[in-house]
Amino acid sequence: xxxxxxxxxxxxxxxxxxxxxxxxxxxxxxxxxxxxxxxxxxxxxxxxxxxxxxxxxxxxxxxxxxxxxxxxxxxxxxxxxxxxxxxxxxxxxxxxxxxxxxxxxxxxxxxxxxxxxxxxxxxxxxxxxxxxxxxxxxxxxxxxxxxxxxxxxxxxxxxxxxxxxxxxxxxxxxxxxxxxxxxxxxxxxxxxxxxxxxxxxxxxxxxxxxxxxxxxxxxxxxxxxx
Amino acid sequence: xxxxxxxxxxxxxxxxxxxxxxxxxxxxxxxxxxxxxxxxxxxxxxxxxxxxxxxxxxxxxxxxxxxxxxxxxxxxxxxxxxxxxxxxxxxxxxxxxxxxxxxxxxxxxxxxxxxxxxxxxxxxxxxxxxxxxxxxxxxxxxxxxxxxxxxxxxxxxxxxxxxxxxxxxxxxxxxxxxxxxxxxxxxxxxxxxxxxxxxxxxxxxxxxxxxxxxxxxxxxxxxxxx
DNA sequence: GGACAATTGTCTAATATTGAACAGCGCCGC
DNA sequence: GCGGCGCTGTTCAATATTAGACAATTGTCC
Numbered sequence: 001x002x003x004x005x006x007x008x009x010x011x012x013x014x015x016x017x018x019x020x021x022x023x024x025x026x027x028x029x030x031x032x033x034x035x036x037x038x039x040x041x042x043x044x045x046x047x048x049x050x051x052x053x054x055x056x057x058x059x060x061x062x063x064x065x066x067x068x069x070x071x072x073x074x075x076x077x078x079x080x081x082x083x084x085x086x087x088x089x090x091x092x093x094x095x096x097x098x099x100x101x102x103x104x105x106x107x108x109x110x111x112x113x114x115x116x117x118x119x120x121x122x123x124x125x126x127x128x129x130x131x132x133x134x135x136x137x138x139x140x141x142x143x144x145x146x147x148x149x150x151x152x153x154x155x156x157x158x159x160x161x162x163x164x165x166x167x168x169x170x171x172x173x174x175x176x177x178x179x180x181x182x183x184x185x186x187x188x189x190x191x192x193x194x195x196x197x198x199x200x201x202x203x204x205x206x207x208x209x210x211x212x213x214x215x216x217x218x219x220x221x222x223x224x225x226x
Numbered sequence: 227x228x229x230x231x232x233x234x235x236x237x238x239x240x241x242x243x244x245x246x247x248x249x250x251x252x253x254x255x256x257x258x259x260x261x262x263x264x265x266x267x268x269x270x271x272x273x274x275x276x277x278x279x280x281x282x283x284x285x286x287x288x289x290x291x292x293x294x295x296x297x298x299x300x301x302x303x304x305x306x307x308x309x310x311x312x313x314x315x316x317x318x319x320x321x322x323x324x325x326x327x328x329x330x331x332x333x334x335x336x337x338x339x340x341x342x343x344x345x346x347x348x349x350x351x352x353x354x355x356x357x358x359x360x361x362x363x364x365x366x367x368x369x370x371x372x373x374x375x376x377x378x379x380x381x382x383x384x385x386x387x388x389x390x391x392x393x394x395x396x397x398x399x400x401x402x403x404x405x406x407x408x409x410x411x412x413x414x415x416x417x418x419x420x421x422x423x424x425x426x427x428x429x430x431x432x433x434x435x436x437x438x439x440x441x442x443x444x445x446x447x448x449x450x451x452x
Numbered sequence: 453g454g455a456c457a458a459t460t461g462t463c464t465a466a467t468a469t470t471g472a473a474c475a476g477c478g479c480c481g482c
Numbered sequence: 483g484c485g486g487c488g489c490t491g492t493t494c495a496a497t498a499t500t501a502g503a504c505a506a507t508t509g510t511c512c
Contacts, residue, residue, distance in 0.1 A: 008311070059360070061368035063452050069360060081360075084353035085234070090360060110346055119345040120336055126352040127310035133359040134285070134295060134307075134316060140366040141410035142287035145469085175489065184367035186470060191491055226289050371499085401459065412500060417461055435508095 023102040037093040045082040053099025249328040263319040279325025
């Protein structure tokens with residue numbers, strides 16, 4: 001799913017440096033918990049860089065059903081789809097906690113990357129994004145919801161989690177409703193599967209109510225129920 | 227779904243020109259119907275340009291279920307995910323008809339784009355890809371299979387179809403099995419839905435057995451069954 | 453042109469999934 | 483500290499979906 005390869009991490013750092021440089025004179029934007037950074041259809045063509053906090057991206061279908069696409073954390077960039085030139089945001093970006101952001105107009109963003117010779121790196125970054133999404137699509141098409149929930153948990157853990165010796169800790173609070181909107185099923189179903197995972201000791205909650213993912217055990221379980 | 231905006235079409239033409247230039251001295255690769263261009267795990271890091279024919283991209287899950295990601299036609303580029311540097315193809319590329327291709331090593335591909343000042347254009351192209359895939363993901367998560375089949379047909383029609391006055395003609399032969407692997411359901415189900423669409427006069431087969439999509443009627447129907 | 457293979461349309465029973473309901477619980481704001 | 487609200491865990495009946503099976507048809511290859 002999310003590929004943790006050294007090369008793309010290296011590029012991410014370079015891009016961060018470049019963007020910090022670009023935005024050092026502009027002040028941060030603070031977005032309170034549950035507030036939107038942008039909503040579907042907004043025309044403002046800017047890219048965002050997260051200094052602190054978490055942002056979730058959600059699309060809503062014509063019937064009003066929600067699909068959560070991603071959760072981004074400190075150091076991540078989002079809103080880069082305005083580079084497509086299609087105009088109008090496709091999704092809504094909402095702060096899951098109080099979050100502070102830097103905003104860069106899409107043109108300036110590209111210029112900065114060009115100036116710092118990061119265009120090829122950014123192409124690689126986007127290619128990884130396409131590859132990840134391809135994986136997500138294949139999972140939605142071919143595997144059942146329990147399996148998908150497992151893979152989604154692993155994906156989130158690898159992207160946002162803090163590593164503990166034998167497990168990964170997820171400090172962001174993600175509701176079952178939100179998981180349902182990522183996995184493509186209903187809330188009661190997520191509840192049942194999470195309970196099952198808990199009974200099998202594949203996940204647990206620590207005293208601070210953080211979700212702990214036991215990466216190896218969960219991976220092994222998912223492989224066993226094929 | 228597939229966005230037909232003039233800007234990305236313009237870039238596609240520029241890229242085609244650039245690639246034709248790059249490959250004018252190398253001979254075309256001919257791939258017979260049902261033969262593979264590459265399969266999962268192949269290490270060869272090259273990008274392909276389709277001169278003639280169609281190529282389908284398919285991923286296979288661990289249980290052996292298939293997911294068809296895309297069908298590409300003349301003028302399209304595929305295999306560009308090797309730019310991610312992840313190594314190893316994620317999907318299998320198969321010719322649906324006798325197809326002729328030009329092959330460009332991934333490094334040369336980037337150099338050529340850089341030389342022709344097309345890096346930013348390619349970033350835009352990838353951003354459109356990400357946006358399209360995002361749409362596909364949202365559909366898989368939020369809408370039912372009949373609706374998804376409809377949207378998939380529209381997507382294919384817009385990407386590959388020839389325009390007739392009130393409809394779009396799809397000249398590539400796509401089996402129900404393949405549609406099932408795109409939509410994420412079973413073959414009998416596709417059969418039933420296609421029959422229904424036919425009865426409602428949203429699609430039809432012409433004398434040459436080409437599938438005709440009545441874009442407006444189908445769109446209206448999909449909106450009506452929300 | 454004939455034989456084989458692949459595709460389609462259809463049916464079923466078994467299974468999975470939905471959506472709605474409701475109680476308990478914990479967190480939040482006041 | 484209290485009330486309320488949102489989240490969780492669980493249930494259930496109604497519905498949708500799957501995974502076979504099978505003829506009928508079409509296409510393909512000698």
